Amino acid sequence: MTALKKYARLEATGLWRASPDDQRREVIVSIGDATLVISDLKDQALAHWSLAAVERANPNETPAIFHPDGDPSETVELPENETEMVEAIETLRRVIEKSRPKPGRLRWLGVVTSILLVAWLAFFWLPGALQDHTLTVVPKVKRDAIGAALLKRIERVSGPVCADPGGLAALALLSSRLQAGALAVLPEMTQESLHLPGNLIVLDRSVIEDFEEPDVVAGYVLTELTRRDASDPLRDLLQVAGLRENFRLLTTGEISPRALDAYAEHLMTTPATAPDLASQLARFENAALRSTPYAYARDITGETTLALIEGDPMNGKLTEPLISDANWLRMQAICGG
Structure with a gap:
């Protein structure tokens, strides 16, 4: 010393x-x-x-x-x-x-460190870990029920699901052709298309009635499938609903009506995220579907959707009709119009 x-x-x-x-x-x-x-x-x-x-x-x-x-x-x-x-x-x-060592200071430092660690875990790690665990244990039947409950809430604004029998049969054929799961059409939805938990894709009637060929509505379906591939719709719901609803779903198997109302409003008012272009084009290629009709449906000038036009995987190739003309006409009348 x-x-x-x-x-x-x-x-x-x-x-x-x-x-x-x-x-x-x-x-x-x-x-x-x-x-x-x-x-x-x-x-x-x-x-x-x-x-x-x-x-x-x-x-x-x-x-x-x-x-x-x-x-x-x-x-x-x-x-x-x-x-x-x-x-x-x-x-x-x-x-x-x-x-000399300061036991009191060390204890204080240890307590503060422990509190900060717990806070960090609670804020950053716990929500993600709880969400991941919840997504692995929620069964398909519960996902289907959540999707159906959200659809009912969207119907309050858009009107009831279009249910013309011939149109529903044609829609089922399109779904089978695209391997899309459940499809539903609403008469006055604020979004052109949505995907919900339970493999449910919801379309506004305009994407069917306003165009001359089924490739357009099929493009909307494939785009929603691309978005669904990128992010589990139930995960999206839980991120908006918060930790409390996540815990409720994990422990009781239910989501509160208030949380479902809030998420339905979120879906109807939040612009959809742009899908990954490469994944989107891969979907069109796997379905042997032209992306150009969908691109011009989104933007008649093609300026903002030029990548979909230039990257059309079916460009210069012959493609089979998605559905027959008769079934396309039936689908266009699904909402009774």
């Missing part, structure tokens, strides 16, 4: 007594190797006090009185003229005190 070396040759006279009943003796006080050495005038050591355990009985008073920690009965008194020794002892005591 640098401070010990500084005071290694320092000595002072003082009065020492081993106990309150003993007479005080004149002694020489010196600083040794991490100890305060008390010797008689013949240089015979009377006591060695550890510097780490030296206490002052009368701080800021003179003459300064020191004693070993825990034993105030043994004292050494340094007179006013021995200020250098007093300052040396006080300096060494401060240095040693600073170098």
